[in-house]
Amino acid sequence: MNQRKLLDLLPRLTPILAVLISLLVGAVMLALLGTNPWEAYRALFIGAFGSTNALADTIVKATPLLFVGLGICIAFRGGVLNIGGEGQLVTGAIAATAIALSVPNWPGWLIILVALLAGTLAGAIWGGIAGLLKAHFNVNEILSTIMLNYIAVFGMNYLLRGPMMDPLQIKLGSFTPQTARLPRAADLPRLIPTRLHLGAVIAVILAVAVYILLWRTTIGFRIRTVGKSLRAALAAGVRTKRYMALSLVLAGAFAGLGGAVEVLGLHHRMFTDGSAFGFTGSAGFNGIVAALFGQLHPIGTIPASFLLGALLTGANKMQRMMQIPSALIGALNGLIVLLVVGSEFLRRHRIKHTQSAESERAETSAEEEEA
Amino acid sequence: MSWSIIIGILSSGIRLATPYLYAAVGETIGQLSGVVNLGVDGVMLMGAYVAFFVALRTGSLSLGLIAAAGMGGVFGLIMAFISVTLKAEQGISGIGLYLFGLGLSTFLFGITIRNVQTIDGFPDLAIPGLSRIPVIGEIFFQHNILVYVAFALIPIAWFLLNKTPFGLKVRAVGQNPEAADSLGVNVARVRYLTVTLGGMLSGVAGASLSIALLNTFQQNLTNGMGFIAVALVYFGGWRPVLVFAGALLFSTVNALQIWLQVAGINVPSDVALMLPYIVTILVLAAMAKRRVNAPAALNKRFERGES
Amino acid sequence: MNKVLAGFVLVALIISSMAIIGLADAFKVAFVTPSTINDSAWSQSMYDALVTIQNEMGKDNFQFVYSENMYVISDAAAAIRDYASQGYNLVIAHGSQYGGSLVDIAPDFPNTAFAWGSTANTFSDQGITNIFSYQPYSEQGGYVNGVLAAKLSETGMMGVIGPIETGDAKRYTEGFQAGVMATDPDAKVSVTWTGSYSDVSLSAETARTMIKAGADVLTGTSQMVIGAIGVAKKEGAIWFGYDVDQAPLAPEIVVSSVVVDWTVALRPMIAAIQSGTMGGKVYDLTLANGGLKIAVNAEGLVGKTIQAIINGDIVVGE
Incomplete structure (x- = not known):
C-alpha cells in the first residue's frame, strides 16, 4: 500500500525533478565560469525567500504573473491562444494612470476603484479587438495579439513622451518619458512595511472567482466546451465565435487589471524605456508559463506564479551576489520551462495508468448534467 | 512621390522581408505537420550569433551560414523532442525555447566576442543583365545572395509541399495523424523532419541578419522578429505564396514609414511606427471571406493507439 | 615613569591609528x-x-x-x-x-x-x-558634430537616427541640428526615430533610406545605431558617433565621436x-569641464589631416 502511494506520488514530483535537472545543468555552466554553484544557488534561495523583504519581492513579482495567468486559464480553456498579455498590461496601466491623474482630488478609495475599473476595461477592449477580429474577420488571434502588442507599445510611447509627460520633466529639460506621480491617496495599501501591496490579495481572490466562473457557471461551461471540441460545441448549439471572443475579452480584462494594479500598487506612475518590458517585466509571457505550470487551473496558477516569481526574484539576487552575467540566468529560465513542460509527459502517463477510468467518466457525466 | 522614391521603398521592403521569409517558411512547414513553434525568435538569435562568431573567427561567411543552419537544426531537434516525443504543450515549449535561445546567445556573445564588432558580410550581387532592367532591376536584382535565396525558397517550398510525396505526408500528418498513421506514415518521423527543417531555416534567418544585412551581433539582435514571422504564417493561411505576400506587405509598409520620417513628413514617429502592424491586421481582416485550411491537428498531441 | 607614560601613549597612538586605517x-x-x-x-x-x-x-x-x-x-x-x-x-x-x-x-x-x-x-x-x-550636456557635443558635419557634407543633407524622442537622444539631436544650421543655413537635417533602443534592423534600413534620399553624413544615438554604422560603412557615408568612441567599429568613416567621461x-x-x-x-x-570630450578618429579625416601636417605632407601657412 505504501509502495503504491509512493508510485502515485512519484509522477507528481517530476516537475520538481525537472527543475532540479535544469539547476544541475546550470551548476555545470556556473562551474565552468569559475563560480561556486552551491554559493550561487544559496544566493538564489536567499534572494527569493531569505527575508521578509525578499519574500515580499517574490510575491510582488508573482502578482502580475497571476493576473495574466488567470486570463490565460480562461483563454486556453476556451481554445484561444492569447499572446497579447504584454499589450493588454500596457493598455490597462495607461488607462488607470490617465484616470487617476485626471481626478486627483477625489477620495483615495474612489480613485483606486475607478482606476482599476478603467484598467480592466481598457485591457478587455484590447483583448476584445482580437476577439472581434477572430469572430467576424477570420483573423487568427496569435497574429492579432502579437501585432496589438506592438501597437500598444508605440501608443504608450506616444502618450508618455507627449500628452501624458510629467510637466516637471519638461521644466527640468530632461524629457524622461514618464507621467507625474499619481496622487498618494491612490496608492494601494501596503500589507506589511515592504513593497507588498493589496494587489496580491486581489489576485488570489480573483483566482477563486475564475474557478467559479469556469466550473460553476453556464458561461464557463460553454467556454470550456468550445475549447474542448468546436464540433461538439456547435452540435450543442453553443455560439462558438461569441465564446471565443468572450475568452479573449476576459483574458484582456485580467491582464489590464494586472497592469492597473502594477501602477497603483508598485510604480505609482507610468513610464517607458521604449519597449513594454521595463514596465511589464515580460509578465505577459511569463504569465502564460505560470498558467500552464498551474495546469491551466486558476487555483494551481497561484503556487505556479509564486514559484516562478521566486525564481525570477532569486535570479536577480544571484546576479548581484555572484556577479554572473544576467544572460546565463535567462538561459536557465528557458531551460527550466523546457524541462518542466517536457516532464509533463511522464506525469501524464503515470497518472493515466494509475488513475481509474471511472473518475474521468464521473467528470464527464457531471458536465453533461450541468449542461 | 517620384519614381526613385518608390523604387527605394520597394527595394527596402525586399531587404527587410528577407529574415521573415526564411523564418516564416520554416514555421509554415512545421505547422503544416501539426507543430506550432513559438520559439522562432530564440532560434534566430542562436543562428545569428553562431553565424557571426564563426565568420569572425574563420573569416568564412559560408562556414558561418552552415553553422547557423546547423545550430538552428539542433534547436529544431530540441523542439521536436519536447513536442513530439515528450508530447509537451507546444505553445509553452516554444516560449521556453525562445527564452533559452535569447539567454544563451547573449551569454555566449558575452564570453566569446564581448564587445560589439562589425564584419564585412555577403556583398551585394547585381545579377548581370537583369539588374540593368530599369525599375525592376533596381528593386529586385541588386541584393546580397541571401536575399535571392529567400525568394527562391518560395517556389521551392510550394513545390515541396504540394508536388512531392513528402509534402503529401506532411499535410496528412497535420490534418489527420491517426489516418496517416494507419496508412503507415511515421507521424513522429515526419514531424521531426519538419520541425528540424524549420529550425534550420530560422537559423539561416538569423544569419541573414548577422552576416548579410546588418553584419554585426548584439544582445537580442532580432528584436522580436521571430514572433512577427510566426504571425505571418497565420497571415498566409499556411500557403507559402501568401506567407510571402504577407512578409512583403509588412516590410514594405515598414519601409514606407521609414521614408515618411526621413522625408520629414509631419507624422508623430510613434504613429508612423504603428503602420506596418495596423496595415497587416487590416489587410487580413479585409480578406475575411478567404478560405483557410488550418491543419486540423495543429497544436495537438498525437499518441498512437488513441482515438 | 615619564618613559613608561611616553611608551604607553605611543602604543595607544599606534593602536588608534591602526584602528583608523582599519576603519577607512x-x-x-x-x-x-x-x-x-x-x-x-x-x-x-x-x-x-x-x-x-x-x-x-x-x-x-x-x-x-x-x-x-x-x-x-x-x-x-x-x-x-x-x-x-x-x-x-x-x-x-x-x-x-x-x-x-x-x-x-x-x-x-x-x-x-x-x-x-x-x-x-x-x-x-x-x-x-x-x-x-x-x-x-549632450547638445554641446551634438553641436560640435553638427558643425563638422555641415562642413563635410557635399550634398547638404544629413541624417540623425534616434531611439525615442526623449532625454539625451533628444538633446543631442537638437544640438546637432543647431550646429548644422549655424554653419550652413541651407542644409537639411532629416531626423528619424526608430521607437526602440535595440532595433538594429530598423536603424540599418533607416540609414539606407537616408543615403538614398541624398544624405552623405549620418549620426545617431543608442546601441541600435550599430546597424546604421554598418550601412554607412558599406555605402561610404560619413558617421559621427555618440556615447563611446565608435571609430573602432568603422575606422574608415567615423570622423569624431562625442564621448561622455x-x-x-x-x-x-x-x-x-x-x-x-x-x-x-x-x-x-x-x-x-571635460565631462564631454570629442574623440577624434586618428584614421578618419580630421586625424589624417593632423597627421599629414605633422609629417609635413601638408604644408600650411608658408
Whole structure:
C-alpha cells in the first residue's frame, strides 16, 4: 500500500525533478565560469525567500504573473491562444494612470476603484479587438495579439513622451518619458512595511472567482466546451465565435487589471524605456508559463506564479551576489520551462495508468448534467 | 512621390522581408505537420550569433551560414523532442525555447566576442543583365545572395509541399495523424523532419541578419522578429505564396514609414511606427471571406493507439 | 615613569591609528544599469569610468559591483534597495527611468548616497538629502558634430537616427541640428526615430533610406545605431558617433565621436561623500569641464589631416 502511494506520488514530483535537472545543468555552466554553484544557488534561495523583504519581492513579482495567468486559464480553456498579455498590461496601466491623474482630488478609495475599473476595461477592449477580429474577420488571434502588442507599445510611447509627460520633466529639460506621480491617496495599501501591496490579495481572490466562473457557471461551461471540441460545441448549439471572443475579452480584462494594479500598487506612475518590458517585466509571457505550470487551473496558477516569481526574484539576487552575467540566468529560465513542460509527459502517463477510468467518466457525466 | 522614391521603398521592403521569409517558411512547414513553434525568435538569435562568431573567427561567411543552419537544426531537434516525443504543450515549449535561445546567445556573445564588432558580410550581387532592367532591376536584382535565396525558397517550398510525396505526408500528418498513421506514415518521423527543417531555416534567418544585412551581433539582435514571422504564417493561411505576400506587405509598409520620417513628413514617429502592424491586421481582416485550411491537428498531441 | 607614560601613549597612538586605517575601508560602489556593460554605449561608458576610478584609487580603496540588464524597473528597485541595505557607500542608478524608485528608497538609507541621471533633479525639493544627479550636456557635443558635419557634407543633407524622442537622444539631436544650421543655413537635417533602443534592423534600413534620399553624413544615438554604422560603412557615408568612441567599429568613416567621461562627475561625487555630503548636488558634464570630450578618429579625416601636417605632407601657412 505504501509502495503504491509512493508510485502515485512519484509522477507528481517530476516537475520538481525537472527543475532540479535544469539547476544541475546550470551548476555545470556556473562551474565552468569559475563560480561556486552551491554559493550561487544559496544566493538564489536567499534572494527569493531569505527575508521578509525578499519574500515580499517574490510575491510582488508573482502578482502580475497571476493576473495574466488567470486570463490565460480562461483563454486556453476556451481554445484561444492569447499572446497579447504584454499589450493588454500596457493598455490597462495607461488607462488607470490617465484616470487617476485626471481626478486627483477625489477620495483615495474612489480613485483606486475607478482606476482599476478603467484598467480592466481598457485591457478587455484590447483583448476584445482580437476577439472581434477572430469572430467576424477570420483573423487568427496569435497574429492579432502579437501585432496589438506592438501597437500598444508605440501608443504608450506616444502618450508618455507627449500628452501624458510629467510637466516637471519638461521644466527640468530632461524629457524622461514618464507621467507625474499619481496622487498618494491612490496608492494601494501596503500589507506589511515592504513593497507588498493589496494587489496580491486581489489576485488570489480573483483566482477563486475564475474557478467559479469556469466550473460553476453556464458561461464557463460553454467556454470550456468550445475549447474542448468546436464540433461538439456547435452540435450543442453553443455560439462558438461569441465564446471565443468572450475568452479573449476576459483574458484582456485580467491582464489590464494586472497592469492597473502594477501602477497603483508598485510604480505609482507610468513610464517607458521604449519597449513594454521595463514596465511589464515580460509578465505577459511569463504569465502564460505560470498558467500552464498551474495546469491551466486558476487555483494551481497561484503556487505556479509564486514559484516562478521566486525564481525570477532569486535570479536577480544571484546576479548581484555572484556577479554572473544576467544572460546565463535567462538561459536557465528557458531551460527550466523546457524541462518542466517536457516532464509533463511522464506525469501524464503515470497518472493515466494509475488513475481509474471511472473518475474521468464521473467528470464527464457531471458536465453533461450541468449542461 | 517620384519614381526613385518608390523604387527605394520597394527595394527596402525586399531587404527587410528577407529574415521573415526564411523564418516564416520554416514555421509554415512545421505547422503544416501539426507543430506550432513559438520559439522562432530564440532560434534566430542562436543562428545569428553562431553565424557571426564563426565568420569572425574563420573569416568564412559560408562556414558561418552552415553553422547557423546547423545550430538552428539542433534547436529544431530540441523542439521536436519536447513536442513530439515528450508530447509537451507546444505553445509553452516554444516560449521556453525562445527564452533559452535569447539567454544563451547573449551569454555566449558575452564570453566569446564581448564587445560589439562589425564584419564585412555577403556583398551585394547585381545579377548581370537583369539588374540593368530599369525599375525592376533596381528593386529586385541588386541584393546580397541571401536575399535571392529567400525568394527562391518560395517556389521551392510550394513545390515541396504540394508536388512531392513528402509534402503529401506532411499535410496528412497535420490534418489527420491517426489516418496517416494507419496508412503507415511515421507521424513522429515526419514531424521531426519538419520541425528540424524549420529550425534550420530560422537559423539561416538569423544569419541573414548577422552576416548579410546588418553584419554585426548584439544582445537580442532580432528584436522580436521571430514572433512577427510566426504571425505571418497565420497571415498566409499556411500557403507559402501568401506567407510571402504577407512578409512583403509588412516590410514594405515598414519601409514606407521609414521614408515618411526621413522625408520629414509631419507624422508623430510613434504613429508612423504603428503602420506596418495596423496595415497587416487590416489587410487580413479585409480578406475575411478567404478560405483557410488550418491543419486540423495543429497544436495537438498525437499518441498512437488513441482515438 | 615619564618613559613608561611616553611608551604607553605611543602604543595607544599606534593602536588608534591602526584602528583608523582599519576603519577607512574601501569605498564601495554598486552600479545598476538597464543594458549590458558591453553595450558600446550608455552602460559601457559608465562601467569604463568605474574601472578607471578603480585603477586610480587602487583596488584596496575602491571596489564596485554591478547589476546589468536591469531594464525591468521593479527589479532595478529591488537591486537598489538590496545594495543600500548592504551598506554600500554609493549606489548609482544609471537611468532616468529609476528616479521614481529612488525617491522611495533613499530616505530609508541616510548613510548611503545615491546617484542617478541624466537629470538635474536631486529631489532636494522633497527634503531628500542623499541623492546626487548627473547630466551630460549632450547638445554641446551634438553641436560640435553638427558643425563638422555641415562642413563635410557635399550634398547638404544629413541624417540623425534616434531611439525615442526623449532625454539625451533628444538633446543631442537638437544640438546637432543647431550646429548644422549655424554653419550652413541651407542644409537639411532629416531626423528619424526608430521607437526602440535595440532595433538594429530598423536603424540599418533607416540609414539606407537616408543615403538614398541624398544624405552623405549620418549620426545617431543608442546601441541600435550599430546597424546604421554598418550601412554607412558599406555605402561610404560619413558617421559621427555618440556615447563611446565608435571609430573602432568603422575606422574608415567615423570622423569624431562625442564621448561622455563620467569620471568627471564621479571623482567630485566620491570626494563629497567622503567628506560627509551625501547628496543634493547636480554634476554637469560639459565640454568646459571635460565631462564631454570629442574623440577624434586618428584614421578618419580630421586625424589624417593632423597627421599629414605633422609629417609635413601638408604644408600650411608658408
